[in-house]
Amino acid sequence: MLSIGSLGKATGVKVPTIRYYEQIGLLPPAQRSEGNQRLYDARARERLAFIRHARDLGFPLEAIRELLGLADDPDQPCAAADAIARRQLATVKARIARLQALQAELERMLAHSACGRIGDCRVIEVLGNHQLCLHDHPAEAE
């Protein structure tokens, strides 16, 4: 049985984060020692590793909650899990596209920068005048 600190080290998840996951019901309430400290077995460790890995891949906690529900039930069809992963892939692709547009714009801005006085500064100028910019209204979040 592992203490919360050892579990944290074993999975690469910070201690307050583990407690937070328990608080929001992503992890079940941990067993407790006589002195009221949390104790974790191998199953709990696997569950947390699963969460950690999914977080690394950018899945939001709600999606992870769904995935955990599916993982607990090995006879369910796997299409649901696939759908969640595909959704996540779509999100990631959209973010990349958005960021690449930002990158291009920032590079364009910096390429023309004369680096003299602020009054002539391309960076400030472009920010102040949308006409000088390529895309008009990206609308969505980074």
Next chain:
Amino acid sequence: MLSIGSLGKATGVKVPTIRYYEQIGLLPPAQRSEGNQRLYDARARERLAFIRHARDLGFPLEAIRELLGLADDPDQPCAAADAIARRQLATVKARIARLQALQAELERMLAHSACGRIGDCRVIEVLGNHQLCLHDHPAEAE
């Protein structure tokens, strides 16, 4: 003079967001009508458009605060503004790299998905077992 709603429409910034910017001091307190409603002139409009554009490019509000400070002072050297933009570019590039790794991992996961029972599900399996995954510990935020 524009009302807050007209300013919002003109700049593409939502009304509560404009009030929020005033609250945190990114915009100066607006002039008021007799009935205590906010009124904006062309200068205020330019300032907000500047903020909007910088936000579109992903600059955090603190960086925008700096940029606004610089923009107000046209005789300052422009190197400071350049540095902020370069910092932002570096952030954007790092995020893209991170997201591309996630994309590859998600695609790999989905490519091997047999889509039968959860028990055989590649998605669930990879999430549960880090060995099956390419990168070990991406560490940083999305």
Next chain:
DNA sequence: ATAGGTCCTCTAGCGACTAGAGGTTCAAGA
């Protein structure tokens, strides 16, 4: 005069943690 749209302030909530206060328990060394 009245309807309804826009404005006002204020508080609370989102996601996913992170930080800190103030107190308890545990393991290792003297």
Next chain:
DNA sequence: TCTTGAACCTCTAGTCGCTAGAGGACCTAT
């Protein structure tokens, strides 16, 4: 056995950049 100090406990509040809602005031057009 005692003592230190690291690790644990709970609880609250803060982060970022908004967004939503309550409850009310104002303003414009008919």
